[in-house]
Amino acid sequence: MAVTGVLRPGHAQIRVLNLEEDVKFYRDVFGLVEQGRDAQGRVYFKAWDERDHNSVILRQADTAGIDFFGFKVDSVATLNKLEADLNAYGVKTERVPAGEMLATGERVRFEVPTGHVIELYAEKKDVGNGLGYSNPAPWNKQSETGFAPTRMDHALLGGGDLDGARDIFINVLGFYLTEEVVAEDGKTQIAVWLSCSNKTHDIAFVRAPENGKLHHVSYWIETWEKVLRAADLMSMNDVPVDIGPTRHGITRGATIYAFDRSGNRFETFSGGYISYPDMHVLTWPIQHLPEGLDYAQRKLHESFLTVFS
Amino acid sequence: MSVQAEPRTAVTVRIADTGESYKCHTDESLLTGMHRMGKRGIPVGCRGGGCSVCKVWVVAGDYAQIRAMSREYVSEEDLAHGRVLACCVAPRGEVELAVIGKLNKVVTR
Numbered sequence: 001m002a003v004t005g006v007l008r009p010g011h012a013q014i015r016v017l018n019l020e021e022d023v024k025f026y027r028d029v030f031g032l033v034e035q036g037r038d039a040q041g042r043v044y045f046k047a048w049d050e051r052d053h054n055s056v057i058l059r060q061a062d063t064a065g066i067d068f069f070g071f072k073v074d075s076v077a078t079l080n081k082l083e084a085d086l087n088a089y090g091v092k093t094e095r096v097p098a099g100e101m102l103a104t105g106e107r108v109r110f111e112v113p114t115g116h117v118i119e120l121y122a123e124k125k126d127v128g129n130g131l132g133y134s135n136p137a138p139w140n141k142q143s144e145t146g147f148a149p150t151r152m153d154h155a156l157l158g159g160g161d162l163d164g165a166r167d168i169f170i171n172v173l174g175f176y177l178t179e180e181v182v183a184e185d186g187k188t189q190i191a192v193w194l195s196c197s198n199k200t201h202d203i204a205f206v207r208a209p210e211n212g213k214l215h216h217v218s219y220w221i222e223t224w225e226k227v228l229r230a231a232d233l234m235s236m237n238d239v240p241v242d243i244g245p246t247r248h249g250i251t252r253g254a255t256i257y258a259f260d261r262s263g264n265r266f267e268t269f270s271g272g273y274i275s276y277p278d279m280h281v282l283t284w285p286i287q288h289l290p291e292g293l294d295y296a297q298r299k300l301h302e303s304f305l306t307v308f309s
Numbered sequence: 310m311s312v313q314a315e316p317r318t319a320v321t322v323r324i325a326d327t328g329e330s331y332k333c334h335t336d337e338s339l340l341t342g343m344h345r346m347g348k349r350g351i352p353v354g355c356r357g358g359g360c361s362v363c364k365v366w367v368v369a370g371d372y373a374q375i376r377a378m379s380r381e382y383v384s385e386e387d388l389a390h391g392r393v394l395a396c397c398v399a400p401r402g403e404v405e406l407a408v409i410g411k412l413n414k415v416v417t418r
Protein backbone atom coordinates (compact mmCIF):
# COMPACT_ATOMS: atom_id res chain seq x y z
CA MET A 1 0.00 0.00 0.00
CA ALA A 2 1.27 3.43 -0.81
CA VAL A 3 1.16 6.07 1.89
CA THR A 4 -2.04 7.97 1.13
CA GLY A 5 -4.62 9.88 3.15
CA VAL A 6 -2.92 11.14 6.29
CA LEU A 7 0.79 11.29 5.42
CA ARG A 8 2.64 12.25 8.58
CA PRO A 9 2.80 14.53 11.60
CA GLY A 10 3.32 18.02 10.27
CA HIS A 11 3.34 20.48 13.11
CA ALA A 12 3.19 20.86 16.88
CA GLN A 13 2.47 24.18 18.59
CA ILE A 14 4.09 24.23 22.01
CA ARG A 15 3.51 26.72 24.82
CA VAL A 16 6.58 28.10 26.53
CA LEU A 17 6.95 30.19 29.68
CA ASN A 18 9.84 32.33 28.46
CA LEU A 19 9.84 32.61 24.69
CA GLU A 20 13.34 33.92 24.09
CA GLU A 21 14.91 31.34 26.40
CA ASP A 22 13.18 28.49 24.56
CA VAL A 23 13.88 30.00 21.13
CA LYS A 24 17.55 29.90 22.07
CA PHE A 25 17.17 26.33 23.33
CA TYR A 26 15.36 24.94 20.28
CA ARG A 27 17.65 26.78 17.88
CA ASP A 28 21.11 26.57 19.47
CA VAL A 29 20.96 23.44 21.64
CA PHE A 30 18.38 21.40 19.74
CA GLY A 31 19.57 22.54 16.34
CA LEU A 32 16.18 23.27 14.79
CA VAL A 33 16.20 25.88 12.02
CA GLU A 34 14.40 29.14 12.85
CA GLN A 35 11.94 29.96 10.09
CA GLY A 36 10.42 33.24 11.18
CA ARG A 37 7.89 34.92 13.45
CA ASP A 38 4.28 35.85 12.81
CA ALA A 39 2.21 38.85 13.85
CA GLN A 40 1.12 37.01 17.03
CA GLY A 41 4.76 36.63 18.03
CA ARG A 42 4.85 32.87 17.49
CA VAL A 43 8.26 31.53 16.45
CA TYR A 44 8.47 28.87 13.73
CA PHE A 45 11.07 26.13 13.36
CA LYS A 46 11.74 23.10 11.24
CA ALA A 47 14.19 20.21 11.55
CA TRP A 48 17.04 20.50 9.07
CA ASP A 49 15.96 17.73 6.71
CA GLU A 50 12.29 18.65 6.61
CA ARG A 51 11.27 20.32 3.39
CA ASP A 52 8.04 21.99 4.44
CA HIS A 53 8.34 25.46 5.94
CA ASN A 54 7.69 24.64 9.61
CA SER A 55 7.01 21.81 12.04
CA VAL A 56 7.50 23.26 15.52
CA ILE A 57 5.86 26.49 16.63
CA LEU A 58 6.56 28.12 19.99
CA ARG A 59 4.00 30.36 21.63
CA GLN A 60 4.63 32.49 24.70
CA ALA A 61 2.07 31.63 27.40
CA ASP A 62 1.72 31.43 31.15
CA THR A 63 1.24 27.66 31.05
CA ALA A 64 3.34 24.96 29.39
CA GLY A 65 1.94 22.20 27.16
CA ILE A 66 0.71 21.69 23.62
CA ASP A 67 -1.83 23.88 21.77
CA PHE A 68 -2.39 21.49 18.87
CA PHE A 69 -0.79 18.70 16.85
CA GLY A 70 -1.24 18.67 13.07
CA PHE A 71 -1.00 16.08 10.32
CA LYS A 72 -0.36 16.66 6.64
CA VAL A 73 -2.74 14.88 4.26
CA ASP A 74 -2.07 14.06 0.62
CA SER A 75 -4.45 16.53 -1.05
CA VAL A 76 -7.17 19.08 -0.58
CA ALA A 77 -9.67 16.43 -1.75
CA THR A 78 -8.52 14.17 1.11
CA LEU A 79 -8.80 17.07 3.55
CA ASN A 80 -12.40 17.67 2.50
CA LYS A 81 -13.23 13.98 2.62
CA LEU A 82 -11.70 13.45 6.06
CA GLU A 83 -13.59 16.45 7.39
CA ALA A 84 -16.85 14.99 6.09
CA ASP A 85 -15.92 11.59 7.58
CA LEU A 86 -15.17 13.17 10.96
CA ASN A 87 -18.51 14.99 10.93
CA ALA A 88 -20.32 11.79 9.98
CA TYR A 89 -18.59 10.06 12.89
CA GLY A 90 -19.91 12.78 15.21
CA VAL A 91 -16.74 14.85 15.53
CA LYS A 92 -17.27 18.60 15.21
CA THR A 93 -14.70 20.39 13.05
CA GLU A 94 -13.78 23.96 12.29
CA ARG A 95 -11.71 25.54 9.52
CA VAL A 96 -8.70 27.70 10.25
CA PRO A 97 -8.01 29.93 7.26
CA ALA A 98 -4.89 29.61 5.11
CA GLY A 99 -2.15 31.93 6.30
CA GLU A 100 -3.19 31.86 9.97
CA MET A 101 0.06 29.97 10.37
CA LEU A 102 3.03 31.04 8.27
CA ALA A 103 3.31 29.26 4.90
CA THR A 104 0.44 26.93 5.79
CA GLY A 105 -2.82 26.31 3.96
CA GLU A 106 -6.30 25.89 5.35
CA ARG A 107 -6.53 23.60 8.37
CA VAL A 108 -9.33 21.38 9.65
CA ARG A 109 -9.33 21.45 13.41
CA PHE A 110 -11.11 19.19 15.89
CA GLU A 111 -10.88 18.01 19.45
CA VAL A 112 -10.45 14.37 20.39
CA PRO A 113 -11.96 12.95 23.62
CA THR A 114 -8.61 13.18 25.45
CA GLY A 115 -8.99 16.95 25.18
CA HIS A 116 -6.34 17.50 22.51
CA VAL A 117 -6.74 19.72 19.48
CA ILE A 118 -5.76 17.87 16.31
CA GLU A 119 -5.41 19.47 12.88
CA LEU A 120 -5.29 18.26 9.30
CA TYR A 121 -3.97 20.30 6.40
CA ALA A 122 -2.95 19.62 2.82
CA GLU A 123 -0.65 22.52 2.04
CA LYS A 124 2.51 23.88 3.54
CA LYS A 125 5.13 25.68 1.50
CA ASP A 126 8.00 23.51 0.27
CA VAL A 127 11.13 25.44 1.18
CA GLY A 128 13.47 22.46 0.82
CA ASN A 129 16.23 21.32 3.14
CA GLY A 130 18.81 23.58 1.51
CA LEU A 131 20.44 20.77 -0.46
CA GLY A 132 18.53 21.31 -3.67
CA TYR A 133 16.45 18.94 -5.79
CA SER A 134 19.10 18.06 -8.34
CA ASN A 135 22.26 16.17 -7.44
CA PRO A 136 21.77 16.97 -3.73
CA ALA A 137 24.56 16.68 -1.15
CA PRO A 138 23.72 14.30 1.75
CA TRP A 139 24.05 16.82 4.56
CA ASN A 140 25.04 20.35 5.42
CA LYS A 141 26.20 22.50 8.31
CA GLN A 142 22.76 22.53 9.88
CA SER A 143 22.77 18.75 10.16
CA GLU A 144 25.80 19.02 12.46
CA THR A 145 24.42 21.74 14.75
CA GLY A 146 22.96 20.75 18.14
CA PHE A 147 20.97 17.50 18.45
CA ALA A 148 20.13 18.07 14.79
CA PRO A 149 17.11 15.79 14.43
CA THR A 150 16.09 15.20 10.82
CA ARG A 151 12.38 15.59 11.54
CA MET A 152 9.67 16.10 14.10
CA ASP A 153 8.49 12.52 14.30
CA HIS A 154 5.49 11.96 16.61
CA ALA A 155 3.84 12.99 19.85
CA LEU A 156 2.59 11.13 22.91
CA LEU A 157 -0.46 12.81 24.38
CA GLY A 158 -2.13 12.19 27.75
CA GLY A 159 -5.81 12.27 28.66
CA GLY A 160 -8.71 10.38 30.17
CA ASP A 161 -10.70 8.92 27.28
CA LEU A 162 -7.90 7.15 25.45
CA ASP A 163 -10.41 4.79 23.81
CA GLY A 164 -12.36 7.63 22.26
CA ALA A 165 -9.25 9.28 20.81
CA ARG A 166 -7.90 5.95 19.55
CA ASP A 167 -11.18 5.16 17.79
CA ILE A 168 -11.18 8.41 15.84
CA PHE A 169 -7.64 7.82 14.61
CA ILE A 170 -8.33 4.20 13.66
CA ASN A 171 -11.92 4.37 12.42
CA VAL A 172 -11.85 7.73 10.65
CA LEU A 173 -8.27 8.75 9.90
CA GLY A 174 -6.96 5.37 8.77
CA PHE A 175 -4.35 4.77 11.49
CA TYR A 176 -3.57 1.26 12.80
CA LEU A 177 -2.52 0.05 16.23
CA THR A 178 1.08 -1.18 16.48
CA GLU A 179 1.70 -1.60 20.22
CA GLU A 180 -0.20 -1.28 23.48
CA VAL A 181 0.32 -1.33 27.23
CA VAL A 182 -2.57 -3.08 28.97
CA ALA A 183 -3.68 -3.05 32.61
CA GLU A 184 -3.81 -6.08 34.87
CA ASP A 185 -7.31 -6.93 33.60
CA GLY A 186 -5.64 -7.77 30.27
CA LYS A 187 -8.00 -5.45 28.39
CA THR A 188 -7.84 -1.83 29.50
CA GLN A 189 -5.29 -0.01 27.42
CA ILE A 190 -2.99 2.25 29.42
CA ALA A 191 -1.16 3.46 26.31
CA VAL A 192 -1.48 2.94 22.55
CA TRP A 193 0.89 3.51 19.63
CA LEU A 194 -0.78 4.35 16.32
CA SER A 195 0.71 4.55 12.83
CA CYS A 196 -0.46 6.08 9.55
CA SER A 197 2.70 4.97 7.76
CA ASN A 198 5.57 2.47 8.01
CA LYS A 199 6.72 4.07 11.25
CA THR A 200 6.02 2.28 14.54
CA HIS A 201 4.01 5.34 15.57
CA ASP A 202 2.92 8.69 14.26
CA ILE A 203 0.95 9.45 17.40
CA ALA A 204 0.49 7.74 20.75
CA PHE A 205 -1.86 8.20 23.69
CA VAL A 206 -1.43 7.43 27.36
CA ARG A 207 -4.22 7.39 29.92
CA ALA A 208 -3.65 10.36 32.20
CA PRO A 209 -5.49 11.93 35.13
CA GLU A 210 -5.96 15.25 33.32
CA ASN A 211 -7.10 15.96 29.76
CA GLY A 212 -5.20 17.80 27.04
CA LYS A 213 -1.78 16.93 28.41
CA LEU A 214 1.51 16.71 26.58
CA HIS A 215 3.72 13.75 27.41
CA HIS A 216 6.32 14.43 24.74
CA VAL A 217 7.00 15.57 21.21
CA SER A 218 9.58 13.32 19.58
CA TYR A 219 12.31 14.03 17.06
CA TRP A 220 14.08 11.56 14.82
CA ILE A 221 17.87 11.28 15.03
CA GLU A 222 19.67 9.30 12.35
CA THR A 223 21.79 6.98 14.50
CA TRP A 224 22.19 5.71 18.04
CA GLU A 225 25.61 7.32 18.09
CA LYS A 226 24.04 10.67 17.38
CA VAL A 227 21.52 10.05 20.16
CA LEU A 228 24.53 9.64 22.48
CA ARG A 229 26.00 12.85 21.10
CA ALA A 230 22.69 14.55 21.95
CA ALA A 231 23.09 13.17 25.50
CA ASP A 232 26.49 14.87 25.73
CA LEU A 233 24.99 18.12 24.48
CA MET A 234 22.16 17.86 27.03
CA SER A 235 24.66 17.55 29.87
CA MET A 236 26.86 20.31 28.43
CA ASN A 237 23.84 22.61 28.34
CA ASP A 238 22.16 21.66 31.64
CA VAL A 239 19.14 20.10 29.97
CA PRO A 240 17.05 18.14 32.52
CA VAL A 241 17.00 14.50 31.40
CA ASP A 242 14.10 12.25 32.37
CA ILE A 243 15.05 8.80 31.02
CA GLY A 244 18.00 7.47 29.06
CA PRO A 245 19.92 7.22 26.91
CA THR A 246 18.45 3.75 26.65
CA ARG A 247 16.33 1.61 24.38
CA HIS A 248 12.55 1.37 24.63
CA GLY A 249 11.26 -2.19 24.54
CA ILE A 250 8.11 -0.63 23.10
CA THR A 251 8.79 0.24 19.42
CA ARG A 252 12.49 -0.65 20.01
CA GLY A 253 13.59 2.95 19.58
CA ALA A 254 16.88 4.13 21.11
CA THR A 255 15.87 7.13 23.11
CA ILE A 256 16.34 9.99 25.51
CA TYR A 257 13.45 11.74 27.25
CA ALA A 258 14.32 15.24 28.43
CA PHE A 259 12.66 18.60 28.97
CA ASP A 260 12.76 21.97 27.27
CA ARG A 261 13.23 25.17 29.28
CA SER A 262 9.51 25.31 30.09
CA GLY A 263 9.12 21.75 31.28
CA ASN A 264 7.72 20.28 28.06
CA ARG A 265 9.10 16.79 27.60
CA PHE A 266 10.72 15.96 24.29
CA GLU A 267 12.30 12.81 22.94
CA THR A 268 15.31 12.36 20.70
CA PHE A 269 15.28 8.88 19.25
CA SER A 270 16.43 6.62 16.48
CA GLY A 271 15.79 3.08 15.31
CA GLY A 272 12.74 0.94 15.80
CA TYR A 273 11.38 -1.32 13.10
CA ILE A 274 9.39 -0.90 9.93
CA SER A 275 5.73 -1.44 10.51
CA TYR A 276 2.86 -2.55 8.21
CA PRO A 277 -0.87 -2.45 8.81
CA ASP A 278 -1.20 -6.25 8.57
CA MET A 279 1.24 -6.90 11.42
CA HIS A 280 0.02 -8.33 14.73
CA VAL A 281 -0.24 -5.84 17.58
CA LEU A 282 2.52 -6.09 20.20
CA THR A 283 1.21 -6.13 23.77
CA TRP A 284 3.00 -5.05 26.94
CA PRO A 285 1.25 -6.17 30.12
CA ILE A 286 1.56 -3.35 32.67
CA GLN A 287 3.96 -5.37 34.84
CA HIS A 288 6.39 -5.25 31.92
CA LEU A 289 6.18 -1.47 31.54
CA PRO A 290 9.63 -1.08 33.17
CA GLU A 291 11.38 -2.89 30.31
CA GLY A 292 8.89 -1.56 27.77
CA LEU A 293 10.17 1.88 28.66
CA ASP A 294 13.76 1.23 29.57
CA TYR A 295 14.96 -2.08 28.21
CA ALA A 296 18.53 -1.61 29.43
CA GLN A 297 17.72 -0.89 33.06
CA ARG A 298 14.37 -2.64 33.46
CA LYS A 299 13.29 -0.23 36.15
CA LEU A 300 10.03 1.57 36.57
CA HIS A 301 10.30 5.26 35.88
CA GLU A 302 7.52 6.78 37.93
CA SER A 303 7.66 9.95 35.84
CA PHE A 304 6.36 8.19 32.71
CA LEU A 305 2.80 8.00 34.04
CA THR A 306 2.90 11.11 36.19
CA VAL A 307 4.84 13.98 34.63
CA PHE A 308 2.99 15.93 31.92
CA SER A 309 2.81 19.52 30.81
CA MET B 310 47.71 34.04 39.38
CA SER B 311 44.12 33.01 39.39
CA VAL B 312 40.92 34.93 39.62
CA GLN B 313 38.95 33.89 42.67
CA ALA B 314 35.38 33.00 41.84
CA GLU B 315 32.86 34.52 44.17
CA PRO B 316 32.12 31.93 46.86
CA ARG B 317 28.67 30.40 46.62
CA THR B 318 26.51 30.46 49.68
CA ALA B 319 24.92 27.21 50.82
CA VAL B 320 22.00 27.13 53.22
CA THR B 321 20.11 24.33 54.95
CA VAL B 322 16.73 23.27 53.58
CA ARG B 323 14.52 21.10 55.78
CA ILE B 324 11.75 18.93 54.40
CA ALA B 325 9.11 18.96 57.13
CA ASP B 326 7.41 15.76 55.92
CA THR B 327 10.47 13.58 56.41
CA GLY B 328 12.63 15.64 58.74
CA GLU B 329 15.43 15.28 56.19
CA SER B 330 17.56 18.23 55.32
CA TYR B 331 20.02 19.13 52.60
CA LYS B 332 22.38 21.91 51.61
CA CYS B 333 21.23 24.12 48.77
CA HIS B 334 23.11 26.98 47.16
CA THR B 335 21.36 30.34 47.00
CA ASP B 336 21.89 30.47 43.23
CA GLU B 337 20.18 27.15 42.47
CA SER B 338 16.59 26.00 42.83
CA LEU B 339 15.34 24.17 45.90
CA LEU B 340 14.80 21.15 43.65
CA THR B 341 18.23 21.23 42.01
CA GLY B 342 19.91 21.41 45.41
CA MET B 343 18.05 18.31 46.56
CA HIS B 344 18.35 16.33 43.34
CA ARG B 345 22.01 17.07 42.57
CA MET B 346 23.31 15.14 45.55
CA GLY B 347 20.86 12.27 45.22
CA LYS B 348 18.58 13.32 48.09
CA ARG B 349 14.89 12.58 47.97
CA GLY B 350 11.67 14.04 49.26
CA ILE B 351 10.37 16.43 46.63
CA PRO B 352 9.17 14.66 43.45
CA VAL B 353 11.42 15.51 40.49
CA GLY B 354 9.71 16.15 37.17
CA CYS B 355 10.37 18.58 34.35
CA ARG B 356 12.55 21.02 36.32
CA GLY B 357 11.21 23.80 34.13
CA GLY B 358 8.09 24.99 35.94
CA GLY B 359 5.71 23.15 33.62
CA CYS B 360 4.48 19.99 35.37
CA SER B 361 3.84 20.83 39.07
CA VAL B 362 5.02 17.57 40.66
CA CYS B 363 7.62 19.54 42.66
CA LYS B 364 5.10 21.88 44.26
CA VAL B 365 6.01 22.77 47.84
CA TRP B 366 4.76 25.00 50.61
CA VAL B 367 7.54 27.10 52.06
CA VAL B 368 6.53 27.18 55.73
CA ALA B 369 9.54 29.15 56.95
CA GLY B 370 12.34 31.11 55.39
CA ASP B 371 12.83 33.36 52.41
CA TYR B 372 13.15 32.52 48.74
CA ALA B 373 13.46 34.21 45.35
CA GLN B 374 11.76 33.16 42.12
CA ILE B 375 14.36 32.33 39.45
CA ARG B 376 12.15 30.89 36.69
CA ALA B 377 8.62 31.38 35.37
CA MET B 378 6.08 28.91 36.82
CA SER B 379 3.08 27.58 34.92
CA ARG B 380 0.00 29.44 36.14
CA GLU B 381 -2.01 26.30 35.58
CA TYR B 382 -0.59 25.04 38.86
CA VAL B 383 0.33 28.16 40.81
CA SER B 384 -2.42 30.71 41.47
CA GLU B 385 -2.08 34.22 42.90
CA GLU B 386 -3.31 32.80 46.17
CA ASP B 387 -0.65 30.08 46.07
CA LEU B 388 2.03 32.71 45.50
CA ALA B 389 0.73 34.82 48.37
CA HIS B 390 0.93 31.82 50.69
CA GLY B 391 4.34 30.53 49.66
CA ARG B 392 3.05 27.60 47.63
CA VAL B 393 5.50 27.43 44.74
CA LEU B 394 7.29 25.07 42.38
CA ALA B 395 10.56 23.95 43.96
CA CYS B 396 12.31 23.93 40.58
CA CYS B 397 11.61 27.65 40.12
CA VAL B 398 12.69 29.21 43.40
CA ALA B 399 16.04 29.54 45.14
CA PRO B 400 16.52 29.85 48.91
CA ARG B 401 17.69 33.17 50.33
CA GLY B 402 18.48 31.66 53.70
CA GLU B 403 17.47 28.61 55.70
CA VAL B 404 14.17 27.25 54.49
CA GLU B 405 11.66 24.74 55.77
CA LEU B 406 9.18 23.30 53.31
CA ALA B 407 6.34 20.83 53.07
CA VAL B 408 5.78 18.74 49.93
CA ILE B 409 2.37 19.24 48.30
CA GLY B 410 3.04 18.17 44.70
CA LYS B 411 2.12 14.60 44.05
CA LEU B 412 2.75 11.99 41.46
CA ASN B 413 -0.82 11.62 40.32
CA LYS B 414 -1.70 8.78 38.07
CA VAL B 415 -4.70 6.94 36.82
CA VAL B 416 -3.33 3.47 37.29
CA THR B 417 -1.51 2.21 40.31
CA ARG B 418 0.26 -1.07 40.24
Ligand code: FES
Nearest residue numbers: 355356361363396
Ligand atom coordinates in the same frame (compact mmCIF):
# COMPACT_ATOMS: atom_id res chain seq x y z
S1 FES C 1 9.63 19.65 38.29
FE1 FES C 1 8.02 20.19 36.89
S2 FES C 1 7.29 22.04 37.72
FE2 FES C 1 9.04 21.62 38.97
Ligand SMILES: [Fe+2]
Nearest residue numbers: 156216218267
Ligand atom coordinates in the same frame (compact mmCIF):
# COMPACT_ATOMS: atom_id res chain seq x y z
FE1 LIG D 1 8.09 8.74 21.68
